[in-house]
Amino acid sequence: MSAFFFLFPFFATALSVDLQPYSHSAMLDGQGKYMLHWRHHGTSVTFLLQVETLGYVGFGFSPNGDMASSDIVIGGVEGGKPYLQDFYSDSNRILHRDPHQNYLLEYAMENGTYTILKFSRDLHTCDPNDKTITESTIRVIWAFHNEDFGQTGPTYHGLNKGRKSLRLLNPEKTYIKPVDAPSFNFTNRNVPIPYKDTTYWCQMFKMPALNKKHHVVKVWM
Ligand SMILES: *[C@@H]1O[C@H](CO)[C@@H](O)[C@H](O)[C@H]1NC(C)=O
Ligand SMILES: *[C@@H]1O[C@H](CO)[C@@H](O)[C@H](O)[C@H]1NC(C)=O
Numbered sequence: 584m585s586a587f588f589f590l591f592p593f594f595a596t597a598l599s600v601d602l603q604p605y606s607h608s609a610m611l612d613g614q615g616k617y618m619l620h621w622r623h624h625g626t627s628v629t630f631l632l633q634v635e636t637l638g639y640v641g642f643g644f645s646p647n648g649d650m651a652s653s654d655i656v657i658g659g660v661e662g663g664k665p666y667l668q669d670f671y672s673d674s675n676r677i678l679h680r681d682p683h684q685n686y687l688l689e690y691a692m693e694n695g696t697y698t699i700l701k702f703s704r705d706l707h708t709c710d711p712n713d714k715t716i717t718e719s720t721i722r723v724i725w726a727f728h729n730e731d732f733g734q735t736g737p738t739y740h741g742l743n744k745g746r747k748s749l750r751l752l753n754p755e756k757t758y759i760k761p762v763d764a765p766s767f768n769f770t771n772r773n774v775p776i777p778y779k780d781t782t783y784w785c786q787m788f789k790m791p792a793l794n795k796k797h798h799v800v801k802v803w804m
Pocket of ligand 2: 766
């Protein structure tokens with residue numbers, strides 16, 4: 584009898600994910616099938632992935648947006664059991680299991696349509712197969728598949744993959760009002776435009792001095 588009363592609230596809370604603790608979110612695929620939520624605290628970052636698949640989910644950090652030479656983590660739930668493994672890919676995009684498993688799975692669940700994975704890692708792991716997470720723009724790569732990982736390792740993800748540039752360590756307010764940001768014009772003066780299809784005009788401009796690191800948030804043409 585008492586077991587019955589314990590089970591009910593457990594299932595009720597397990598089905599809804601608490602997004603409150605995550606200061607940042609991004610839709611990685613443009614269709615809402617792959618949502619990333621994260622927060623950083625001290626020297627580590629916690630990620631929550633919500634992906635519309637019951638197969639495996641892949642997430643990683645790439646030097647240039649391509650799958651080659653990347654730091655990749657793959658996880659999911661198979662036969663009721665959660666799994667998460669740290670991989671890296673070589674320059675031929677072949678996946679290798681990382682001998683140093685630096686991603687810590689905090690929980691994984693499937694709710695009938697979605698796979699939800701929560702995991703964390705250090706910003707800097709000292710493992711040459713892991714990418715250090717810095718304040719700069721980071722190229723995140725993602726993939727998912729409708730099958731789980733199985734004994735043989737992940738099968739090719741097909742078309743469900745992509746990349747996105749993110750600043751993971753951005754302050755909480757990611758939207759900077761352009762009006763508050765410094766702006767300047769690069770104006771060509773008295774350039775005759777010849778009457779022909781296309782003219783390329785190469786011109787160098789000197790940037791105004793900015794004494795610390797800035798990021799361009801908007802370009803007007
Ligand atoms: C499954 O999880 C997703 C993502 O959190 C959510 O949008 C969806 O409503 C959930 N479905 C059920 C049946 O709880
Ligand atoms: C840039 O050019 C626009 C349009 O001519 C002008 O309104 C604006 O004040 C200029 N901005 C600066 C910083 O010079």
